[in-house]
Amino acid sequence: MHIDFSDELQAFRREVGEFLDAAPTAAIREAGKKTTSVFAPFKEVMEWHRILHAKGWSAPAWPVEHGGTGWSVEQRYIFAEEHWKRDLPPLLPNGLQMVGPLIMELGTEEQKRRYLPGILSGEDYWTQGYSEPNAGSDLASLACSAVSDGDDYVINGQKIWTTLAHEANRMFMLVRTSREARKQAGITFLLLDRMDYPGMVVRPIVGLDGLVEQCEVFFDNVRVPKSGRVGAENDGWSVAKQLLKHERGGTALSPMLRRKMTLIQQAVRSAPSPNGGVLADDPVFQRDLGEIEAELVSYEAYERMILTNHPIGSDPGMPSLNKIMSTELTQQLGALQVRVAGLWAVPSQVNALTVASGIDPIGDMFDLTAMPFYLNARATSIYAGTNEIQRDLLARTLHAA
Amino acid sequence: MDFTFTEEQVMLRDAMSRLLGQHYDFDQRQQIVHSSAGRSERVWRQFRDMGLLHAPFPEAVGGFGGKASDLVLLAELLGEHLVVEPYLPSILLTGRALARVDGHAGALGWLERLMEGSALGALAHEEGHGTADITRIATELIPTDDGLLLNGEKRLVLGGTDADVLLVTARLPDGALAMLLVDPTLRGVGMECYSTIDGRRAANIRFENVRLAPDALIQSNADKAIQDIVHDALLALSAEAVGAMAALLTASVQYAGTRKQFGVPISSFQAIAHRLADMKLAYVKARSTLFYTAALIESGRAEPRDYSLLKAQAGRLGRAIAESAVQIHGGVGTTDEVSVGHHLKRILAIEAMFGPSEYHLRLVGASSVSAASAAPRREAMEA
Numbered sequence: 001m002h003i004d005f006s007d008e009l010q011a012f013r014r015e016v017g018e019f020l021d022a023a024p025t026a027a028i029r030e031a032g033k034k035t036t037s038v039f040a041p042f043k044e045v046m047e048w049h050r051i052l053h054a055k056g057w058s059a060p061a062w063p064v065e066h067g068g069t070g071w072s073v074e075q076r077y078i079f080a081e082e083h084w085k086r087d088l089p090p091l092l093p094n095g096l097q098m099v100g101p102l103i104m105e106l107g108t109e110e111q112k113r114r115y116l117p118g119i120l121s122g123e124d125y126w127t128q129g130y131s132e133p134n135a136g137s138d139l140a141s142l143a144c145s146a147v148s149d150g151d152d153y154v155i156n157g158q159k160i161w162t163t164l165a166h167e168a169n170r171m172f173m174l175v176r177t178s179r180e181a182r183k184q185a186g187i188t189f190l191l192l193d194r195m196d197y198p199g200m201v202v203r204p205i206v207g208l209d210g211l212v213e214q215c216e217v218f219f220d221n222v223r224v225p226k227s228g229r230v231g232a233e234n235d236g237w238s239v240a241k242q243l244l245k246h247e248r249g250g251t252a253l254s255p256m257l258r259r260k261m262t263l264i265q266q267a268v269r270s271a272p273s274p275n276g277g278v279l280a281d282d283p284v285f286q287r288d289l290g291e292i293e294a295e296l297v298s299y300e301a302y303e304r305m306i307l308t309n310h311p312i313g314s315d316p317g318m319p320s321l322n323k324i325m326s327t328e329l330t331q332q333l334g335a336l337q338v339r340v341a342g343l344w345a346v347p348s349q350v351n352a353l354t355v356a357s358g359i360d361p362i363g364d365m366f367d368l369t370a371m372p373f374y375l376n377a378r379a380t381s382i383y384a385g386t387n388e389i390q391r392d393l394l395a396r397t398l399h400a401a
Numbered sequence: 402m403d404f405t406f407t408e409e410q411v412m413l414r415d416a417m418s419r420l421l422g423q424h425y426d427f428d429q430r431q432q433i434v435h436s437s438a439g440r441s442e443r444v445w446r447q448f449r450d451m452g453l454l455h456a457p458f459p460e461a462v463g464g465f466g467g468k469a470s471d472l473v474l475l476a477e478l479l480g481e482h483l484v485v486e487p488y489l490p491s492i493l494l495t496g497r498a499l500a501r502v503d504g505h506a507g508a509l510g511w512l513e514r515l516m517e518g519s520a521l522g523a524l525a526h527e528e529g530h531g532t533a534d535i536t537r538i539a540t541e542l543i544p545t546d547d548g549l550l551l552n553g554e555k556r557l558v559l560g561g562t563d564a565d566v567l568l569v570t571a572r573l574p575d576g577a578l579a580m581l582l583v584d585p586t587l588r589g590v591g592m593e594c595y596s597t598i599d600g601r602r603a604a605n606i607r608f609e610n611v612r613l614a615p616d617a618l619i620q621s622n623a624d625k626a627i628q629d630i631v632h633d634a635l636l637a638l639s640a641e642a643v644g645a646m647a648a649l650l651t652a653s654v655q656y657a658g659t660r661k662q663f664g665v666p667i668s669s670f671q672a673i674a675h676r677l678a679d680m681k682l683a684y685v686k687a688r689s690t691l692f693y694t695a696a697l698i699e700s701g702r703a704e705p706r707d708y709s710l711l712k713a714q715a716g717r718l719g720r721a722i723a724e725s726a727v728q729i730h731g732g733v734g735t736t737d738e739v740s741v742g743h744h745l746k747r748i749l750a751i752e753a754m755f756g757p758s759e760y761h762l763r764l765v766g767a768s769s770v771s772a773a774s775a776a777p778r779r780e781a782m783e784a
């Protein structure tokens with residue numbers, strides 16, 4: 001056993017670092033520093049996506065034939081580390097990690113030709129249209145219907161929590177095409193090549209942090225071509241399950257969490273303790289920081305074992321273990337950041353948080369991002385399968401074994 | 402022992418509760434928050450007409466009593482209804498501090514105006530990332546030949562944006578603390594105004610060589626007076642947090658009982674049922690501590706550690722309840738459109754003000770250790 005990266009990888013690390021130092025524009029850097037969610041500021045992160053694509057680095061996890069980098073697991077980990085160290089905006093997951101790999105696996109040749117290049121290059125952004133007001137955890141009960149009419153489907157109903165739908169130009173979605181059999185058996189998976197079909201209306205939703213990230217999408221007799229279907233009609237549930245595998249694997253999360261910890265460690269050197277002196281010297285704070293550091297190291301260890309195909313990572317409970325651990329840690333780090341910022345986390349600073357607003361924050365970047373990050377992180381235990389549902393799934397794998 | 406409210410108190414609470422129910426439901430509250438003033442003159446007049454601006458003061462200055470239990474019952478309702486009117490800064494903090502000042506004509510004059518509702522006051526006390534410990538006040542007040550010179554910076558002055566008068570805490574050259582009244586329009590007073598995450602207007606206020614007349618100083622040797630303000634703040638903020646917890650619990654029970662997934666109300670899932678049970682446990686702990694502390698205060702038995710203990714419980718248990726409430730509401734809970742997230746944000750702001758839980762818990766721990774070593778060791782003596 002050893003934890004070192006080989007010597008050749010040090011050269012790779014330098015090469016990555018040099019590019020990441022030189023390539024981003026000022027706006028992209030600002031957007032990265034102001035990222036308080038999985039979803040970085042849209043305009044700038046897509047610009048960064050296109051720059052990385054020009055370098056050939058937009059999709060490290062993709063196969064080379066589709067434009068991937070051909071990097072090893074270690075190289076991808078190093079890339080993520082170097083990327084986070086510089087506070088650059090993380091590329092949005094929906095295309096690269098979700099619908100892209102799904103199209104490679106299950107899409108038609110025509111769909112691959114038509115959609116993969118735009119996902120790779122960052123020309124397109126895909127929103128995910130699964131959830132509905134009455135179909136959250138019980139996703140299979142979704143009701144938004146698609147009725148077959150010649151070469152088209154006619155869609156009626158509503159989606160909600162479609163992240164960044166107001167910025168997206170495409171959508172992948174689940175629709176109900178049959179009510180006859182089991183509810184899972186009447187669902188179809190569709191790719192929509194536009195967001196501006198007649199009858200489609202997007203309504204943004206303001207989040208706890210005062211920012212718009214989520215949306216509702218309404219469909220009123222929206223006619224879309226059947227050529228966007230993935231898999232067979234009424235077989236969309238298994239398509240979605242296949243996609244879930246991509247959604248939950250492939251990227252390293254711990255470099256992001258480690259970066260957050262580093263920012264906290266830096267901030268406490270000057271942040272005053274309510275007991276006098278700075279927090280870094282306050283034994284009460286040290287103890288609490290120690291607890292979260294220990295949790296972080298445990299998660300880093302686990303994630304590296306998953307990425308290096310250690311048997312501990314092939315446990316059937318892995319996706320749930322990974323989801324629960326990473327999201328609870330994100331929330332703990334958010335709470336810690338708010339505690340360090342103290343009173344300075346209390347001003348509402350939506351304008352200063354907006355990229356290129358030119359508005360100076362009250363406090364510094366750490367104080368500015370503390371509360372929005374904490375508030376946004378509340379959602380991490382809700383999306384992608386709530387942590388209650390994940391604990392159910394995890395418990396079930398124990399009995400199945 | 403009696404931890405109940407008097408009949409008059411119950412009447413006052415019911416009246417205020419009705420008023421807020423009619424004029425301060427969540428939608429009305431959001432309209433007020435988003436209005437240009439960020440508060441409602443109309444509601445303030447209604448508060449005045451109902452006597453709420455007089456209620457938390459001793460009879461000697463024209464109030465209705467001003468006991469700890471009065472603060473508790475008023476503040477609980479403010480918390481439950483997410484009230485953003487400047488009741489805490491103007492009435493509970495500035496007003497009550499002025500009422501305790503002896504024989505200063507200026508202070509009494511302002512107090513009258515605050516109680517009439519014809520002026521607003523704000524407390525400019527906290528500095529840096531928070532000033533729970535009053536020995537850390539750094540704002541300087543220097544006596545000069547013709548008056549006083551004030552220098553320093555205060556943070557998160559609630560209601561500071563449109564206060565007619567500021568109650569400022571500062572340190573004199575000999576180290577003693579002082580309390581003074583400052584006209585915010587004076588030269589050298591700089592305000593950075595903003596809204597807070599919990600829908601209030603506040604300011605960071607910088608005093609740069611502000612020249613004040615001698616009678617601006619309403620109290621020197623003000624350590625006890627300032628500690629009294631902090632204690633009022635701890636009690637009122639904790640009561641607000643407890644009121645917020647009540648609202649969070651009610652909203653969550655109701656949501657979980659009506660929201661269906663997998664064909665059944667989500668309250669039928671044990672994970673949710675136990676979460677609700679834990680919320681109830683937290684609420685009952687916090688509210689019992691609140692009433693108990695009020696009774697200690699009214700019996701003249703409250704020590705600083707009792708206020709700290711209450712604030713720590715309100716902050717910790719409050720955050721736990723609020724985070725659970727968001728989780729139970731699922732995606733809906735992460736939006737600005739329902740009240741639970743706003744209660745969460747209020748509780749986080751309360752946690753940040755006048756010292757976080759960890760600060761107060763440490764004080765409680767330190768004081769219980771010293772209490773134990775001071776007490777006679779009974780077992781040893783009996784043996």
Ligand SMILES: Cc1cc2nc3c(=O)[nH]c(=O)nc-3n(C[C@H](O)[C@H](O)[C@H](O)COP(=O)(O)OP(=O)(O)OC[C@H]3O[C@@H](n4cnc5c(N)ncnc54)[C@H](O)[C@@H]3O)c2cc1C
Nearest residue numbers: 128130131136137161163379383386388670728729731732
């Ligand atoms: C920030 C964010 C981004 C999202 N992005 C997208 C997106 O891009 N596309 C998309 O389609 N969806 C998205 N979602 C939706 C997300 O998948 C749902 O919010 C999630 O599935 C939960 O559904 P719900 O919100 O309806 O909560 P509900 O399912 O109503 O759950 C409410 C509460 O009940 C609990 N509960 C439910 N069932 C059970 C059970 N059987 N046992 C125990 N507890 C249970 C839940 O854990 C939760 O605490 C997003 C959500 C958020 C918050």
